[in-house]
Amino acid sequence: MIDLLSSILDAIVALTLLWAIFRALRNLFGGPARTFVGSKSHGKPGxxxxxxxxxxxxxxxxxxxxxxxxxxxxxxxxxxxxxxxxxxxxxxxxxxx
Ligand SMILES: [Zn+2]
Known part of the structure; x- marks a missing residue:
């Protein structure tokens, strides 16, 4: 019973981690695209x-x-x-x- 509970908890922790990683990745890939558009409007020469x-x-x-x-x-x-x-x-x- 305790084994089953701990394995369920492990699964929840793993899922939470996966979700956090997925969110971080989405932010990573979403981020540069937005800043790229922003830097474009600023003008490339700097x-x-x-x-x-x-x-x-x-x-x-x-x-x-x-x-x-x-x-x-x-x-x-x-x-x-x-x-x-x-x-x-x-x-x-x-x-x-
Ligand atoms: Zn020269």
């Missing part, structure tokens, strides 16, 4: 790219944000490069010229 000014990399001609660029100060002017590589290329060319 607020980071909008910060600072967009300036042209003199080496490759790419536009870079002054907030994220690799800087080089030359004759009191700040030059902005998209990468360390472009800055190095510029410095090498400046030495040659």
């Amino acid at each position: 607020p980071r790219a909008a910060q600072g000014q967009m300036v042209r990399d003199p080496v490759c001609g790419m536009f870079v944000s002054t907030e994220l660029s690799h800087r080089l100060v030359e004759d009191g002017k700040t030059l902005h490069f998209c990468s360390e590589k472009c800055r190095e290329t510029y410095q090498k060319n400046a030495v040659k010229a």
Whole structure:
């Protein structure tokens, strides 16, 4: 009798756990879909790219944000490069010229 009761209790506990897992999974799969729609309405580029000014990399001609660029100060002017590589290329060319 006690064995039967404990096995019924085990079954109830197992079912409760399964239900909790199912609910958690449903929240997991339901959650990202909702936040994805939300982030879409916010705009993909994000607020980071909008910060600072967009300036042209003199080496490759790419536009870079002054907030994220690799800087080089030359004759009191700040030059902005998209990468360390472009800055190095510029410095090498400046030495040659
Ligand atoms: Zn570049």
